[in-house]
Amino acid sequence: MCLANADRVDKFFVQHLSLDAEDAVMLHHRYYKEYGLAIEGLTRHHKIDPLLFNKEVDDALPLDEILKPNxxxxxxxxxxxxxxxxxxxxxxxxxxxxxxxxxxxxxxxxxxxxxxxxxxxxxxxxxxxxxxxxxxxxxxxxxxxxxxxxxxxxxxxxxxxxxxxxxxxxxxxxxxxxxxxxxxxxxxxxxxxxxxxxxxxxxxxxx
Incomplete structure (x- = not known):
């Protein structure tokens, strides 16, 4: 996971789970380690809409500033x-x-x-x-x-x-x-x- 996307995931945890920054990072890493991606933990334990996560995290990432033709x-x-x-x-x-x-x-x-x-x-x-x-x-x-x-x-x-x-x-x-x-x-x-x-x-x- 690129750093920019990791930051967006952390902010999503803060905003939607009412966590402070440190707890958000810890929970994000825990879910990623246990399930392979954060949204699995968010859906399973917090009833977060995966499409909302996709809209606010993945689709909002400025990939055109990060990725170029290879x-x-x-x-x-x-x-x-x-x-x-x-x-x-x-x-x-x-x-x-x-x-x-x-x-x-x-x-x-x-x-x-x-x-x-x-x-x-x-x-x-x-x-x-x-x-x-x-x-x-x-x-x-x-x-x-x-x-x-x-x-x-x-x-x-x-x-x-x-x-x-x-x-x-x-x-x-x-x-x-x-x-x-x-x-x-x-x-x-x-x-x-x-x-x-x-x-x-x-x-x-x-x-």
Whole structure:
């Protein structure tokens, strides 16, 4: 989660739960650690409307000031062999936020679909819940669990994805220290490393 978004989440906790700043930060981190995203805790314990959260936090974030087109990311995505790989997004954000991010990065046409946390649903389903992984498999038309490959920057999500028998890659930001306990079999700090990890999925002249 970027710092700007974390600040907005903290302010949401302060405003809607009548907490002071310190307690808001602590509760935010607790819910993120326990559930994978803050809105799960807000919905479960405080009956907060997820769509209100999305409106005041994710959709209000000035992403156009933070995210710019990423040519290197686009080249890597273009180099996947589409006869062997279906690129699919899996996000705990609402669909509006997910689509906004990939559009600003200039890669919105690189994915065949998106599985998102439906904030309008009666019950939220999100990573790392097993139901979210099953939902992604259904929506992406995955032939089997064993043929799913997952890249995520959350230690919690990666642990659960690997337990679900997905081939899992934990992406750790270069500025962060590596976790004491690996989340999954694979761990990288540069997405370009995917080329050497899984050369079979890239076009022969680019892997």
């Amino acid at each position: 040519p290197q990311l686009r080249r890597m995505l273009e180099d996947f062999d589409r006869s062997k790989v279906k690129l699919w997004l899996l996000t705990n954000a609402y669909v509006t936020h997910g689509n906004r991010v990939i559009k600003l990065l200039g890669v919105e046409d690189m994915f065949e679909g998106i599985t998102y946390c439906d904030y309008a649903a009666e019950k939220l389903v999100c990573k790392p819940d097993r139901e979210m992984f099953l939902k992604a498999e259904r929506e992406a038309g995955a032939p089997s669990t064993e043929e799913c490959y997952f890249v995520d920057d959350s230690h919690l999500n990666c642990r659960h994805a690997q337990a679900h028998n997905w081939t899992t890659v934990h992406f750790v930001e270069p500025i962060l220290p590596p976790p004491e306990t690996p989340a999954s079999k694979y761990q990288i700090s540069d997405l370009e490393k995917l080329r050497s990890l899984f050369p079979q999925f890239f076009k022969k002249d680019t892997a």
